[in-house]
Amino acid sequence: GDIFNLPTDAVPLASSxxxxxxxxxxxENVYGFLFHMExxxxxxxxxxxxxxxxxxxxxLDGSGILNSxxxxxxxxREIGAAIFGRWxxxxxxxxx
Numbered sequence: 001g002d003i004f005n006l007p008t009d010a011v012p013l014a015s016s017x018x019x020x021x022x023x024x025x026x027x028e029n030v031y032g033f034l035f036h037m038e039x040x041x042x043x044x045x046x047x048x049x050x051x052x053x054x055x056x057x058x059x060l061d062g063s064g065i066l067n068s069x070x071x072x073x074x075x076x077r078e079i080g081a082a083i084f085g086r087w088x089x090x091x092x093x094x095x096x
Contacts, residue, residue, distance in 0.1 A: 004034065018058065029090075037080030044069050 003019060006012055007026050014023035014035070023033045036043070048055065048062040055062050 037076050037083060
């Protein structure tokens with residue numbers, strides 16, 4: 001249910017079957033994400049419980065989401081660590 005419009009002059013970077021805009025880049029230094037790269041299996045289980053009404057409204061299979069997520073969790077964790085690590089490095093260098 002949480003979506004956003006592409007800011008003027010931004011470049012779309014990611015999409016899904018349900019959400020046309022999942023990530024974007026604006027200029028060289030601004031990124032926006034509408035997904036959780038740091039997510040764990042436990043967090044997915046919690047989201048499936050907390051948002052069960054929305055999942056039902058969209059006619060999605062919560063157990064199918066959980067089962068299929070297992071294949072992606074490790075690579076998402078690696079991607080998230082790389083992105084957050086690079087972001088944190090820019091903060092450290094900008095203060096030095």
